[in-house]
Amino acid sequence: MNGEAKSSLSGRAMRWAIALTEEKSVTGTGGEASFGPWLADELRREAAFRHAETWTIEVEPEDGRHCVAMLVRGTGRATIVLTGHYDTVTTRDYGDLEDLATQPQQLTQALRKTLAMAEAPAVRRARDDFASGEFLAGRGLLDMKAGLAAGLAVCAAFAESTKAAGNFLFIAVPDEENNSVDARKAAQVLTEIAGEHELDIFAAINLDAIADDGDGSKGRVIALGTVGKLLPTAHVVGVPAHSGFPLSGLNAATIAAAIAARVEWASELTDDSRSLPGTPPSLLSIRDGKSGYDVTTPAAAFATFNVLSYRRTPDEVLERFDRLCADAASACLAELKRRRHFQHGSAAIDLLQTIPLHRYEAVLDRLDAEARSRLGAVGASLAAGDLPLPEQCRLVTD
Ligand SMILES: [Zn+2]
The missing domain is CATH 3.30.70.360 (Alpha-Beta Plaits)
Structure with a gap:
């Protein structure tokens, strides 16, 4: 990939990561319920996805929470599923900064100020990370809206390439921080989707983050197994x-x-x-x-x-x-x-x-x-x- 393509990929991923984080979606709240339809609208509005097919799947009648699916076609039947959850844990643990929990830039600045005086080793590391400009804070940004954003950036690049072989099926689901009902729902309907759209699904990538307490390089791998x-x-x-x-x-x-x-x-x-x-x-x-x-x-x-x-x-x-x-x-x-x-x-x-x-x-x-x-x-x-x-x-x- 050339430098320009790479920077448009990371620029897009960052834009989506911030936009998805700003739309609050704590498990079990109204924000989680409204996130699915909101995301589907955003995807439909995105120029890169104008030829993609986007739809929502409700977990149960009257449940209110939705999986969001988007099919980006290239050529042929071979399909990779890119998937992940969009619900997050609570914002309460941000304490005084809770109001900024889903505003990545402001939260990062506020956290830098809060951490300026403290001297514990973990605080020093966090301060260095923030000072590098390579890190953004935000509830659910790492787990796992940035993962969804990376998937969307790849889908956009794929949609814009001409006659690329294969297809991408992007599926975002709620309820991972709770009982995973929608991931289980999506797994059930996957065969139906494949049949209806004439797809052969040969790989699925879970876009969620991998914990990495080191320099972050482990967090960039794709694991071939799971715990x-x-x-x-x-x-x-x-x-x-x-x-x-x-x-x-x-x-x-x-x-x-x-x-x-x-x-x-x-x-x-x-x-x-x-x-x-x-x-x-x-x-x-x-x-x-x-x-x-x-x-x-x-x-x-x-x-x-x-x-x-x-x-x-x-x-x-x-x-x-x-x-x-x-x-x-x-x-x-x-x-x-x-x-x-x-x-x-x-x-x-x-x-x-x-x-x-x-x-x-x-x-x-x-x-x-x-x-x-x-x-x-x-x-x-x-x-x-x-x-x-x-x-x-x-x-x-x-
Ligand atoms: Zn997660």
């Missing part, structure tokens, strides 16, 4: 007790906390690729099943973890997760029994040898079987049935 993500969750069912008689029960939240402490950063769930160290697992959410304050110990608790993997299958990850949960629960039970030793009176856990662990599918199967054999009795507490506790220890009400 897999699972959200294993432990749902702990305990035996609630009045907090005046805690030995009569088994606190679900305590066991969940033990599991959280065991799984956090566990090497057993850290999967490296051949060339990169793995990211350790971390707790994303922990909560009990209560809807408000009362003096009964929690009957149920959940702990959800972020687990990334390069090579392990979901089954292998779940097996490892099971083992860690079982370890944590039995260590917690043993410790509670040790403490119980110094107390008076009988305790429910004296009768408990282990805390049984079941996979979700097994619980469902068992519920199905129970429902078949005892019509209408499914509401019974499954885990309490699993625990060999005397009847009076199952539930103590306030």
